[in-house]
Amino acid sequence: MPLTRRxxxxxxxxxxxxxxxxxxxxxxxxxxLGVKPGAIYWHVPSKQALLAELADELLDSVPEPSPRKRWDRQLLQLGTDLRAALRSHTDAAELVAAGRATSLASSQLGKSVMAIVQRSGAGERQASAARDALLHFVIGFTFDEQSHESLVRHGASPARLGDSDRTFDDALAVVVRGIVASARPSAS
Structure with a gap:
């Protein structure tokens, strides 16, 4: 049977x-796959392209928040759902960081954040900054969590004390409040 991209x-x-x-x-x-390494390159041009495609699939699995919610609540939901998607796969935050960190803007998820923020009345510059702040925070936070969990599993670090979910929720709220404040038209 021939090898496929899938x-x-x-x-x-x-x-x-x-x-x-x-x-x-x-x-x-x-x-x-039972093939010579060169056969892989018929389907993906490089390991970086492979990582990018895996990252895209993972990012595309994050559901769109309900448009019936206020825009700031949509951002909170999107951040929470992104973290859940990343936490459901081994090394997913590292995979996204390696495969898409420089091109999150072109991902559907990045475009969704931009659209949500722009619906608040913010301009493109503020929406772009909001996208970067939100996505890089969630990916970075989750990368730290997954890295630490790996160290604990291998006996290289003690388990952390405290509630990681609560810490994430609190920090995400701070990020979203910052986005809300920066999206408001400035009084001149």
Whole structure:
């Protein structure tokens, strides 16, 4: 049976889930698929392109918040749902950081944040800053969580005290309040 792009993506996703992002190599991916490494490059031009595609699929899984909610509540929901999506996959925050950190603006999720903020009356510059602040905060927070959890699993660090969910919620609220404040038209 011929190798397909879907086979490559699904196997790469499984390798990350089973062994972590650090163990995803093109050579190992080829071995798992039973092909020579060069066969992978017919379907993805590079490992970076593979990571970007996996990151896109993950980001695309984040649901759009209800448009019936106030725009600030939509941002809170989007941030919470992004974290949940990232936490549901091994090394997902690192994967998104590696695969999409420089191009979050072009992701559907990035466009959604921009649209939500612009519906508040904010201009493109404020909406762009809001997108970057929100997405980079959530990805960074979750990356820290997942990295620390890995260290704890391997006995390299003690478990953290406190409620990570509450800490996230509180910090996300601070970020969104900052976005709300910056989206207001300034009084001249």
């Amino acid at each position: 086979d490559v993506l699904d196997t790469a996703r499984r390798l990350v889930a089973d062994y972590g992002l650090g163990d995803l190599t093109m050579r190992r991916l080829a071995f798992e």
